[in-house]
Amino acid sequence: MSDPHLSTVHVAGAGLIGASVGLALRRAGVHVTLSDRDPEVARRAGELGAGEPRTPAAPVDVFVAAAPPHAVADVLDAAVRDGLATSYTDVAGVKAGPLGELARRHPGLDALVGGHPMAGRERSGPGAARIDLFEGRPWILTPLPATAPEHLARVEALARLCGATPVRMAPDEHDRAVALVSHAPHVVAALVAGRLAAAEPAAVEVAGTGVRDITRVAESDPAPWVSLLRENSRSVAEVLRALRADLDAALDALAALAADPDDVHAADDVRRLLAAGNAGRARLPGRHGGRPEHLAVVPVVVPDRPGELARLLAAIDTAGVNVEDLAIEHSLGQPAGLAELLVRPESADLLAAALTADGWSVHR
Numbered sequence: 001m002s003d004p005h006l007s008t009v010h011v012a013g014a015g016l017i018g019a020s021v022g023l024a025l026r027r028a029g030v031h032v033t034l035s036d037r038d039p040e041v042a043r044r045a046g047e048l049g050a051g052e053p054r055t056p057a058a059p060v061d062v063f064v065a066a067a068p069p070h071a072v073a074d075v076l077d078a079a080v081r082d083g084l085a086t087s088y089t090d091v092a093g094v095k096a097g098p099l100g101e102l103a104r105r106h107p108g109l110d111a112l113v114g115g116h117p118m119a120g121r122e123r124s125g126p127g128a129a130r131i132d133l134f135e136g137r138p139w140i141l142t143p144l145p146a147t148a149p150e151h152l153a154r155v156e157a158l159a160r161l162c163g164a165t166p167v168r169m170a171p172d173e174h175d176r177a178v179a180l181v182s183h184a185p186h187v188v189a190a191l192v193a194g195r196l197a198a199a200e201p202a203a204v205e206v207a208g209t210g211v212r213d214i215t216r217v218a219e220s221d222p223a224p225w226v227s228l229l230r231e232n233s234r235s236v237a238e239v240l241r242a243l244r245a246d247l248d249a250a251l252d253a254l255a256a257l258a259a260d261p262d263d264v265h266a267a268d269d270v271r272r273l274l275a276a277g278n279a280g281r282a283r284l285p286g287r288h289g290g291r292p293e294h295l296a297v298v299p300v301v302v303p304d305r306p307g308e309l310a311r312l313l314a315a316i317d318t319a320g321v322n323v324e325d326l327a328i329e330h331s332l333g334q335p336a337g338l339a340e341l342l343v344r345p346e347s348a349d350l351l352a353a354a355l356t357a358d359g360w361s362v363h364r
């Protein structure tokens with residue numbers, strides 16, 4: 001199929017996702033107009049460069065509904081009735097409900113393709129928008145049985161212009177997938193973080209990076225998540241029920257160990273639960289949304305003096321090794337931090353040797 005025509009887009013809902021879409025499309029040369037239920041939000045998004053805050057003068061190539069999930073069906077319904085575009089899509093985190101509702105209101109509508117970019121932040125509003133938010137991320141497209149190929153191709157082109165990789169799924173397949181990889185984990189993160197809210201200060205103060213890592217998304221504003229969980233309640237409940245069975249198994253094993261610390265069966269049950277975690281985590285795609293990346297870690301001690309990190313980066317550059325990621329562990333009052341350099345396994349020995357030769361303390 002030849003490249004679909006895509007030079008004008010209207011984004012309705014100029015918050016985090018809508019404004020990020022606008023920024024990315026404008027960079028790609030697309031003419032973007034914006035609207036929001038709150039005109040001040042559209043004005044602010046426009047000021048930040050996400051598009052022109054006005055109704056388009058003529059039908060656009062694609063209309064993007066970037067409003068909260070519960071509002072998407074009404075926003076798309078009004079746009080379709082007003083004939084605002086050639087193709088229609090949305091970005092909501094749940095698909096079967098809103099798209100099913102729209103298909104009921106417009107039977108046979110062939111111009112609609114559901115969409116969901118798998119990228120976000122813990123903050124909302126246009127001020128949190130990022131031009132590169134979708135770079136290298138999957139953008140799930142959920143065509144309906146009536147969707148015509150030209151509209152699917154046009155919305156795929158929009159996802160690509162935003163830097164994302166389009167992935168096709170059926171709407172209910174999407175809802176089950178995001179329940180597993182996003183919605184249920186969000187609830188669990190919130191529950192774990194919730195345990196900290198009323199805990200003894202002395203306990204919270206010794207928290208390390210582990211609890212920080214698994215509770216990152218618990219920083220999010222609850223309101224949009226209530227909306228998502230309401231719309232995807234069945235699929236999320238299914239994942240949480242399975243998790244409850246795992247928790248019960250962990251509790252049984254711990255009770256057995258409390259009664260008899262030498263109970264080898266109970267210890268093996270605990271080991272199996274933790275090993276299942278290793279297996280699940282190993283299946284997660286890498287940062288670029290591709291196949292799992294098994295990166296090696298090269299930990300290096302960085303003295304707590306000005307310029308040391310820059311000196312380390314220069315040494316890595318000299319070694320000619322590509323660092324895929326970098327994390328720094330540092331405790332206040334400690335004379336040194338630990339930089340964890342993530343590299344492809346075949347480069348780890350080379351980097352460790354080069355840094356050691358340059359006088360760095362490499363912990364391997």
Ligand SMILES: NC(=O)C1=CN([C@@H]2O[C@H](COP(=O)(O)OP(=O)(O)OC[C@H]3O[C@@H](n4cnc5c(N)ncnc54)[C@H](O)[C@@H]3O)[C@@H](O)[C@H]2O)C=CC1
Binds near residue numbers: 014018092
């Ligand atoms: N926040 C995230 O991490 C992600 C969110 N999404 C989806 O993107 C959509 C928007 O979410 P965010 O940008 O995060 O929220 P946001 O709160 O930053 O922006 C939503 C905007 O929609 C506007 N709005 C509400 N009702 C409207 C209506 N009827 N017509 C026009 N505008 C309306 C609000 O005034 C607000 O400015 C949601 O459907 C969400 O599920 C998708 C991927 C990631």
Ligand SMILES: O=C(O)C(=O)Cc1ccc(O)cc1
Binds near residue numbers: 119182
């Ligand atoms: O933080 C993460 O892991 C995300 O992937 C963010 C995210 C949040 C909400 C969505 O609907 C989609 C993606």
